[in-house]
Amino acid sequence: MPDPDWLAERFETHRTHLRAVAYRMLGSMSEADDAVQDAWLRLARADTTAVDNLGGWLTTVVARLCLDRLRARTARREEPMGVHLPEPIVSSPDAAPDPEQQAILADSVGLAMLIVLETLTPAERLAFVLHDTFGLPFEQIAPIVERTPTAARQLASRARRRVRGSVMPAHVSPARQRELVDAFLAAARAGDFEALLRVLDPEVVVRADAGTTLTPVGRSREVRGAAEVARQALAFRALAPGARAASINGAAGIVVYSGDRPFAVLGFTFEGRGRSARIAEIDILLDPERLERVDLSAVSAVGAVSAEP
Structure with a gap:
């Protein structure tokens, strides 16, 4: 197992990126910070000796955590x-x-963009944010949303049309x-x-x-x-x-x-x-x-x- 202090230092080098991913996904800094903290807890418990790309691994973990939160938010109907x-x-x-x-x-990532992202399904939002903003390939996005790479590409495409039709430069x-x-x-x-x-x-x-x-x-x-x-x-x-x-x-x-x-x-x-x-x-x-x-x-x-x- 990696040294805990070394692992914490590595995590801190990725924290800003992870907060940026989570904020675009959730539209809330407080929730984003919670998701990033949960990612750290998972990292601290995980065996990462075989992980070659820690940044990519953490981004995937944060994305999954945010997707779960978005789905729970939808189920609770937080917009009464x-x-x-x-x-x-x-x-x-x-x-x-x-x-x-x-x-x-x-x-x-102004308010206008975030408001449009709120209208997307959780899977569409994740695919759009990870691909169009952070450049992740659809092959990496597909397992997170439990779709094929082609279906993940279609999710991002639908989201992109919504964004382009609603957010003016x-x-x-x-x-x-x-x-x-x-x-x-x-x-x-x-x-x-x-x-x-x-x-x-x-x-x-x-x-x-x-x-x-x-x-x-x-x-x-x-x-x-x-x-x-x-x-x-x-x-x-x-x-x-x-x-x-x-x-x-x-x-x-x-x-x-x-x-x-x-x-x-x-x-x-x-x-x-x-x-x-x-x-x-x-x-x-x-x-x-x-x-x-x-x-x-x-x-x-x-x-x-x-x-x-």
């Missing part, structure tokens, strides 16, 4: 109101992500993203309906995930269209003083506090180029239980966003 958002990665708007965050957020600069988010917040605070319409795409979609909780802005739901979204946004007028600028999965966003407790995380997706860019999607995590699992330390001490019109 039809809206289930991924748990975002929140960082300071003024600082570049640390190397580990950069690795996890690579390949455009972003061409909006970070400065323009922040300008739009600040203008959205200023207009909501001022109760300026017309100003809200100017920053919203006509086909804008808002998804609010409150879990099973009845929040001050209602339960989980989806709202479409600029006029209706603008009307709903006015509900945030009283909350604007508690809003803090944040980077949400690499894009401009907001964390809203009520007193010293987090109330919501708002992630934004943008469409268009230059000055014509508008807010196309707003994803709001309101579920108090899931908010507790999100690491907000990077923005908890940041001053409130200036929302003066």
Whole structure:
């Protein structure tokens, strides 16, 4: 059996990669960390003397663990109101992500991508993530999903069509993203309906995930269209003083506090180029239980966003 200290050092060299795989699979850093920890426990108990590629072995173990979690999630029907958002990665708007965050957020794993991944079957999601993002061959993916390599290829192909049909490449600069988010917040605070319409795409979609909780802005739901979204946004007028600028999965966003407790995380997706860019999607995590699992330390001490019109 390998020396435990040596094995632990080898495992640590793969941890960032394994967290990246698990986050794309599960859409939750807390669940991803649990899966990676379970992989370490399996490694510590396993006889790996015959394992030539430890990274590949660990990736397979993590993938199987994530697949089991996705299947259990589906069986429990964790989306009682039809809206289930991924748990975002929140960082300071003024600082570049640390190397580990950069690795996890690579390949455009924004909220829009994660939301589309949530619509896939567990097997489709695994095949797409492992092949299209991490380059694993279908011969290696097939045993994990208990399919032939040809069937695994078809799973990834179906997932790829869904992703390409739903996720548009972003061409909006970070400065323009922040300008739009600040203008959205200023207009909501001022109760300026017309100003809200100017920053919203006509086909804008808002998804609010409150879990099973009845929040001050209602339960989980989806709202479409600029006029209706603008009307709903006015509900945030009283909350604007508690809003803090944040980077949400690499894009401009907001964390809203009520007193010293987090109330919501708002992630934004943008469409268009230059000055014509508008807010196309707003994803709001309101579920108090899931908010507790999100690491907000990077923005908890940041001053409130200036929302003066």
